[in-house]
Amino acid sequence: MSTIIAGTPVTAGLGKLFKAHGLSGKTVVLFDDNTRKLYGEAILKTLQEEGFQYKELVVPAREASKSFSAAYRLYGSMIEADVDRSWNLLAVGGGVVGDLGGFIAASYYRGIPVIQLPTTLLAMTDSAIGGKVAINHQLGKNLIGFFHLPTLVLIDPSYLKTLPKREIYSGMAxxxxxxxxxxxxxFNFLELHFSDIINLQEPYLTEAVKKSASIKEDVVKKDFREITGLRATLNFGHTFAHGLEKLAEYRYIRHGEAVTIGMVSALFLSHNLGYLDRQSLEQGLALLGKFRFPKGLLKRRFLDIDSHLLLENMLSDKKKLDKKLRFVLLRQLGEAFLLEETIEEQRVVKAINDTKAFFSGKS
Ligand SMILES: NC(=O)c1ccc[n+]([C@@H]2O[C@H](COP(=O)([O-])OP(=O)(O)OC[C@H]3O[C@@H](n4cnc5c(N)ncnc54)[C@H](O)[C@@H]3O)[C@@H](O)[C@H]2O)c1
Ligand SMILES: [Zn+2]
Structure with a gap:
């Protein structure tokens, strides 16, 4: 598995750290144009001071950068810079840079090491960990990729100070x-310190980030290739979320916003099917009720959408297995399982409608 290191500044002593993990001092550094602007100078200066040989690459800060054409262009820059298998790649950014950087590292010269330096809350707690790397295809998101574990994940919550609130909420999901x-x-810690974390208050922020990263790492370690159903529990709320994201063309709703809504639906479904008691349902809903969305987003991207249409768009999610919808449900707060049997569509529609009722007072 990977070594996860958290600290501020996490890049202190980078040369030594690389050496200790068998990584050479020859590094391709991938940014998007936001992380380049915000943190590029400081990171490149550190690399210089630590005696690295480096090649800098930048992609536009958008989901469309997770494409084969972007990867192809970057391979070209690397070949021209004489980057060979003795090099490694450091991805500095959110999930877009992490996934693209990981994809390139997994394929270039049949694979060079990747080091993740996540700069969004979502990347620090989710996408940078676990080794799933991918680009998108016109026909679907994340369809072309590899399992390529990062050698190191370097987490520095101080990078979050420049992250827009909307992205903080998205990662918080x-x-x-x-x-x-x-x-x-x-869960109880998050109930207590939700607003501290959203406002980046220490030590709560670092504790939440570290705990999340270690839970993800632990789940991935036990079920790396998603065989036993354990890794699949990371998709709690995601079956609903993918439908919403698809309907919004992966543009008008952030992944975490869709997941927040999806988790409300998953809670209702868990309760309606008799797995989760009412008190836990209400406790879960109270926590999810703390999330904030941009004005009008809930209405446009969820409440106004016909529940059957949402269901159809969930069905065309790539994670479907023989066109069956797979749901992760809760048995209690802190315990999830992957439901193996199919459930009637009416049950799903009911959970969506319950979710609409929950949010309609809030939009
Ligand atoms: N590999 C996985 O296991 C996995 C898991 C979840 C999500 N993902 C992928 O992650 C991607 C989403 O990642 P994301 O939410 O991090 O989005 P993102 O990478 O698009 O980053 C969001 C925005 O924040 C900017 N940004 C990044 N760091 C910043 C900082 N410190 N300060 C200010 N702005 C900053 C970025 O430039 C971008 O505009 C999706 O492509 C998704 O498919 C992958
Ligand atoms: Zn997710």
Whole structure:
């Protein structure tokens, strides 16, 4: 598995750290244009001071950069710079840079090491960990990729100071997800310190980030290739979310916003099917009720959407297995499982409608 290191500044002593993990001092550094602007100078200066030989690459800050054409262009820059298998790649950014960088590292010269330096809350707690790397195809998201574990994941929550609030909430959805699926004590901690974390207050922020990263790492370690159903529990709320994201063309709703809504639906479904008691349902809903969305987003991207249409778009999710919808449900707060049997569509529609009722007072 990977070595996860958290600290501020996490890049201190980078040369030594690389050496200790068998990484050479020859590094391709991938940014998007935001992380380049915000943190590029400081990171490149560190690399210089630490005696690295480096090649800098930048992609536009958007989901469309996770494409074969972007990867192809970057391979070209690397070949021209004489980057060979003795090099490694450091991905500095959110999930877009992490996934693209990981994809390039997994394929270039049949694979060079990747080091993740996540700069969004979502990347620190989710996408940078676990080794799933991918680009998108016109016919679907994340369809072309590899399992390529990062040698190092370097987490520095101080990077979050420049991250827009909307992105903080989006990442927070995944943080809360870990409480729901794996750890009741962590759930209680998040109930207590939700606004501290959203406002980047220490030590709560670092504790939440570290705990999330370790839960994800632990789940991935036990079910790396998603065979036993354990890794699949990381998709709590995601079956609903993918439908919403698809309907919004992966542009008008952030992944975490869709997951927040999806987790509400998954809670209702868990309760309606008799797995989760009412008190836990209400406790879960109270936590999810703390999330904030941009004005009008809930209405446009969820409440106004016909529930059957949403269901159809969930069905065309790539994670479908023989066209069956797969749901991750809760048995209690802190314990999730993958439901194996199919459930009637009416049950799903009911959960969506319950979710609409929950949010309609809030939009
Ligand atoms: N590999 C996985 O296991 C996995 C898991 C979840 C999501 N993902 C992928 O992650 C991607 C989404 O990642 P994301 O939410 O991090 O989005 P993102 O990478 O698009 O980053 C969001 C925005 O924040 C900017 N940004 C990044 N760091 C910043 C900082 N410190 N300060 C200010 N701005 C900053 C970025 O430039 C971008 O505009 C999706 O492509 C998704 O498929 C992958
Ligand atoms: Zn997610």
């Amino acid at each position: 995944e943080v809360v997800k870990y409480g729901f699926i794996a750890d009741k004590a962590f």
